[in-house]
Structures are given as structure tokens and as C-alpha cells.
Amino acid sequence: MKRVNVIVAAVILISSGCSKKSGIESALQPKASGSQISEVSGGKQITSVGSELPQPVVVQVNDDKGTAVAGALVSFHGDGTQFRPAQALTDSSGQVTATVRLGFAPGDYEMVAETPKTGGGATTLKLRQTALGYEQTLGKQVNDGYCIRCHDPESTTERVSNFENLTPSPHAFTDGAFFNSWSDADLIMIIAEGGTAVKKSPAQPAFGKTLTPRQIKAVVAYMRAVADLPYQPPGVKK
């Protein structure tokens, strides 16, 4: 009998030691629950490895009539990703805002926002974020110095886009539907040798005598990183 008591005491002690985390979680008592979770803003962002996304991620929980639900529990998770907060209750407009820090490996990160559903189960929202490693960062620098002037349709006060002036129109580097079918070798070819080398428009100049092979490879790595639809290298099954 005594032994049983000791074991029970030990189990209680150990579990109380382990339950520090769950203690914090249980402080968030959901007051309501919804049936859908959706993105307000903050998906498809790009940052450098190990860094916070430039903008926070905002998600919203609605009920089945599409009305915002306040006080619903939202938890975030993702491999190698840190969230602040990792769990929160929705505010009066049904929203939760979290800052997100990506991990140290370059590439895509899938983050999941999850909320319990009214009547059991949970509903989830998946958002894709991208971390740029050294090579992609170098590619982004080259892109910002050269490519962006024609390949980005957006203008800023400091940089007027040339996109509208060109026929045929260039493709934005995010245009995965177009670029994903190109092999690395083909992309390197059109960048280095110009559009005419692959029977495309001469408006794409040859950069092979301007950029180093490393810079051109880096631009391709950057294009792959920002492609939307995400790029899948050949022969790799997900």
C-alpha cells in the first residue's frame, strides 16, 4: 500500500514538473469556437533565414455564417518556425496577430494556424513562407540591381517599372506557373545568352558578360525561392 502511495506521489511530482508548458496553455480558456479560419494578411512572405517575416501574420476565425468569432483559440505551428504568440484567443474582430520567425534552412516553410471547430475536431489554415539563404539573398541583390526594373510590374517612388513598356510582356519572377517548367539550364541560358538564344524576344538582353556565373546561378535560385506555385526540383518527390 505504502509503495503505491510513493509511486502515486512520484507520478504527481514528475507530471507537475512536465506540465509547466501545459499550465500556460490552459490559461487560455477559449470562450467560443468557430468553423472556419482564414488569412487576413501575412501569407507568402519572404525573409532571410532565421529572421522574422517583415509583416505579422493575421488570421481570422469565423462561424459557419461567416461572422467573426471572438475568444476562439488559435494555435500556430510549423517545422523550425517560431511564433509569438504560439497560441492566442481571437480579439473582438475575430482576429489573431502573430510575428513569425523562420528557421535556419533556406527554402519554403509551411505554417499552420489551427482552431477547434464547434462540435469537435479542428480546422486549419496553411500558409507558405520563404526563407532566403546566402545564394538566394545574393540572387535577390542581383534581381534588385538589374532584373526587377522589367520583371516586376510594381513601381515605387524610387524605381519606375519598365514592365508596361515592353512587348511581349516580361514574366514576374513569382510566376511559377510559367517558370517552373523551365529547367535551371534553360534559365541560365536565357539570362546569360539573351532571349534570342532560346528563340524568345531580344528584349531580354544577354547578361553573360555582365554577371558572373555565380550571380546568374544565384538569380535562378532566387527565382525558384519566390516562385508561386512553389517550384519542385525534378526527380524529387514530396
Place this chain on the structure above:
Amino acid sequence: MNWRDQLEKLRRLFFGDPARRFAWASLALTVSLAIAPTKEFFNEWRHYQRQFFNLVTTRPNGDALKRNFESGIHQIWIPEQHVVDRCPTCHLGMKEASLSDVRQRPFRVHPPIPHSLTEFGCVTCHRGQGAATTVEEAHASTKAWEQPLLPARYLEASCGQCHLGPLDGTPKLNLGRQLLAHYGCARCHRIDQPDGSPLLPSDDSPPLGHIAEKTSREWIFAWLKNPQAYAASATMPDFQFSDQQAADVASFLIAQSAPTPGTPVEPAAGAIKSAVDPAQGASLYGTSFCASCHAVQNAAGNIVGGDLGPELTRIGSKVKPEWLARWLKDPAHYDPRTQMPRYRFADQQIGLLTGYLMNKKDDDFLANVHLPPSDAANVERGQKLVAEYGCAACHQINGVGPPKNFAPDLSRIGSKPLAQIAFAPGMGETLPEYIGGKIHEPRAGGSGLKMAKYTLTDAQLEAITTALLAQTDRAWNMPRELIRPAAHSSDNQPGGEAGRLMTELRCQSCHRINGNGGDMAPDLTHEGSAVLAAWLPAFMNNPNTLRPALIRRMPKFNLSAADNKTISDYILSAYQAPGFDSLALDAHSLDAASAVRGMDLFYTKYACQSCHIADYKKDKGYIGPPLAAVGNRRPAVWLYKMLKDPQAVTPGTQMPNPGLTDAEAKDLTAFLVTLKARENGGGK
């Protein structure tokens, strides 16, 4: 039977005779000898090597991977860099390109970097304990370890250990170093780089020796209390002075102010009063391209304009109108080191601009500032504060010299041992968090601290932290031949009468000439070979013709014909590039047939109209400069050489090298020299 008998029985059973004793002793010895190999067998790294072996077994090229796999400790040893890294013992997939899709830690492929993994090892970039062979000891980031692992967001700091200048792949490090220079950190702290050169401040702080002519005690008080309330882009940090302290410092600064030596060039009396039409003032502000250097915060809160000069959003609440008029007439009289050019404004124009700028004010800024009259005690306390807080490290102040050894040396801050750091409560106990936290809340570490609080975004703070983390012991101990020093600027100045004029116009605030000057506008080192003799003086008379789409533009200085000629002649003769003579191109061969071929190359083969406008009626590209009048501007030799190798002629240009043959470059040149439209643009 009691327990003693039982024990005795046991003793006899095991040790009753010598044979049994020997057997047990042998067994004990065997077991003790086996401890070491067993421990070895159950080592953490063996566990990872077994995992890796299982992983490669499932791969299509598993047999080859297994053949290449060697069990045991893997080590990178680079004696001259003090690198002994056993990380590859567990990080086994780092060099296997065929494992690029493996996400399982620790077997991922290392992402591409510009160095091979054996060139510098692992800890040079990632820190951590290279020689350790357990996960905990290799990566631990607690105080007990000398070298915690560096978080990925600061990784660019590691590049900065050897590369002391900006690199394409390290935007965060570059920004951090730029900010260290911009905020003048090195005016108080010593920050030497491992090649021995000190990190230099990039901006001059305004001298305060004549401040009473410029502004009031009330403005100084309000500015000291909150510089960002006056100008959101202010560089000046917040010294967190009490009201009394700020009033004392303001009193002292007014008291130490002496009249500017020399006779100021006064605008004609009454010129200021002539400012009646704000629209005219705005137009003069625009056509003088003040916004190339000065920003103004717009209604939406965005700061629009350049950052070379101070923000002017509330300038009318700061300066005295008579000072402003004198300043616009001749800035160098008040501040000989200013970057502001001396425009040749007419007195009536000075009146217009002064009136326009004095209207840029914020009555709320000084509304609640009511200072009692200053007395000797104020001034004395103010002088003590100015000396104590090191104001003279940045500003020239009469009677207070710049402080020496004022703040800690940061040359090796990136290797500061954690055991030596007093962490403020609530701060994460790592070096990056200490550095970032110290800049963010400089006074949190205790009382008596003097460092001021800078207004920085999170991204700026992270960048500065990255730049400081590059200042490591490892960098100082690297073999010297591995260090890549930054390019240092020269102190080249134009000479003679033209040099005097060009200094007065502060050409080098924006233009670099022979390695000295700013980077806002084109490098003029070889400008004499780049433009035609007739074009340059005409351009300086009306700079509006070139690149009208740009925000930052060359202002019109209202030069006299004689001054214009002096400067033009000097640039055209002194700033010649070698090899731009008739040997490079026989200009006589540029005939009409050649021009026709060139036009075809321009429009068809090379699609130059994608970026350049040769004909305003049909071309639209506006990345490169419009070329419709390029024949009036560029010499044929320059065009030819630019077409052949743009980066050699204009380093850093966006123009790609099209890889032209000599004949093609000649034909294109022949076409371009025919482009002589009278006006560049016509409003485009």
C-alpha cells in the same frame, strides 16, 4: 539464521577459495575494461552515424553513398586558423548533393555558399565548440561555453570578419556598417577593423559654435527633449535629459555661442519681406531640386526626399529668418564643412525661399516650452552636462574639447565572453541579445550610464548588431592574407580656380571624382571623355534636360557664363580617360550606310528600345537614359567603348554588356551619333 550467517555463506560462495577469487577478479577486470568501448559504442555521434547509414540505405544511390561513408570521428583541421571542427561527424549529408531533398536533421545538405566547407571549417561562421563530440557541448548557448552557436539571423556577421567592405550577398551586414558610420558610433567608441583601419563616421554633425545666430534656446530645449518630434528622420539620439538638464544644456549652448567670424554676405535689405507668394516659393524649391538632399514629411507621414541634408518638415519652427537668408546666400560662411552648395540665388529668390521655408512650421512643437530667463548657474550646470555626456564628440562647441577614451572599445565586441557581461533583468543571456538590448535600452544595465537612446527600427537594430558581431577575436587572429580590406576613399580635390568654384558648389557632395565624393550622382572622374565640349556648359545652364523622370536631380546653380566656362573647361581637360582617342575608333568610317545597319541592330537584334528611347514618337523604355539627343552629348569614341564594355567605362552600370562585335559596335555608334533631337523629352 541471522543475516551475519547469511553474509558469511555468501562470502564463502564467491571468495571461498583462490580459484573463485581469481574468477571474480577476472570478471571485474573484464567488465571494467569493457566500460570504455561500451561507452564509445553508445556515443551520441555513433547513434547519428547509424541513423545516417539507415537513411542512405533507402536512397537510390545508397550503395555509392555507403561506399563513401566512413565511420568514426570526422574532423576539419586548419591549424593556421585555429579550427578543429568535428561537426561533420554527425552532419554527414553536408557535402552530398544527391541528398538535397533530405530534410532530416542533422543530415541536410549545406546550402550553397561562396566558400568550400573545408576552407574555413564550420565554427568560423557558425561559432559553437568545434572540437566537441556531443550535441549539447557543440551547440550549447549558455554562459558556460565560450562560443555559443550564432543564430542564423546574424550569420552575415561571420562574412564581415574577413570582408571589411560591402558584399553583394550580405545586405544586412552592409546596412549595419553603414548605420554605424551614419550614426557616428565611432565618435565615442573605438571600432577598429582587423586590418587596423578604424571605422569612420560618414556624416558631419553641425557645429554649435555660432548656434545662437541660427536658433533659440527654446528650440534647443525641445530638440534635446525629443529630436524625433522635430524631425522623424533625425540622427540625433535622445539623451533622456530631465527638463532641468535640457534647459541647462540649452542655456550653455546659447551662452558659448560666438558670432560667426568674417563678414557675412547679406542679402539686400527687404529681400525677405518680398516673400508673398508661397506658390512661387514652392516652385523655386522644386526647380532648385532641394528635395534631392532634403526630405519633408507629407500628410501621410511618409518622409519624401533625400537624406543628405536635414529634414525640413518643421524648419520654420527652428531657424531665424535672417539666419536662413544668409545661409541660402552662402552656407559655408556659417559652416565651412557643410555639404550644401552655394547656389547663385538672386536676393529676390532668397526672399522667396526663406518665406516658403519659414512657413514650414509646427506651432505645437514649441507651444509648451516656457523657459525662465537663463542665469549663470544654468550655464555652469549646462557646461558640466555637455562635458559629461560627450556632446563635443560629435559637435564643435566653444570651450569644450572632444572627449578622449569616452566609451568602451568595440573592436572585439563580437567575442565578448558572456561571463563578463552583466545582463539586465529580462534580457536573454546571449551576446546578440546583449548588444541589441544595449543599443535599444542603453541605460537599462545600471545607473550612471550615459549612452543615448537611438530611434531605430527592428531591422536597423538587427543590422547594427550583425555589424558589431563581426568584430571578433577570430577576425583579429585570422592570417592577414585572408582579410579583404574595404576600399578607402581618397581626398582628391579639383584644383585651381575651377576647383575653388567646384568646392563652392559642393560637386563632390553628390559626384565622386577620383575616389572622393558621394554616390548620388554619376562619377565624374572621366567626364571629360564622356561628353562633348558644347554639351557640358549648356547642361549646367539647364540641367533639366537629362533624365526628367528621376526624383534626385542635378540642381540649377544659376552660374555666371564665366564660372560655367571655367568649370566646363576644367572638367573637359582634366577629367580625361586614357585610351579615348582616335586610335580606339576611326570616326570617319561612321557613314550613313553604317548608321542604317546600326539602327537595325538597335531595334531588331538587340532591342535597345526596351530600355532606351531613341525616338520619342515610338520608343517607351525608360530604364537607361533617353538617347534621342545622345548625338549632342556623347563623343563617338565614348559611345563605341561603352557599347563594347559598359562596366569598364561606367563601373556599376546596369547596362548589360551585349557582347557586340567590333563592326556591330561601330554601326550602333554611327546610328547613335545621328540622334540629335532638339529637346530631350518634351514633358516625358
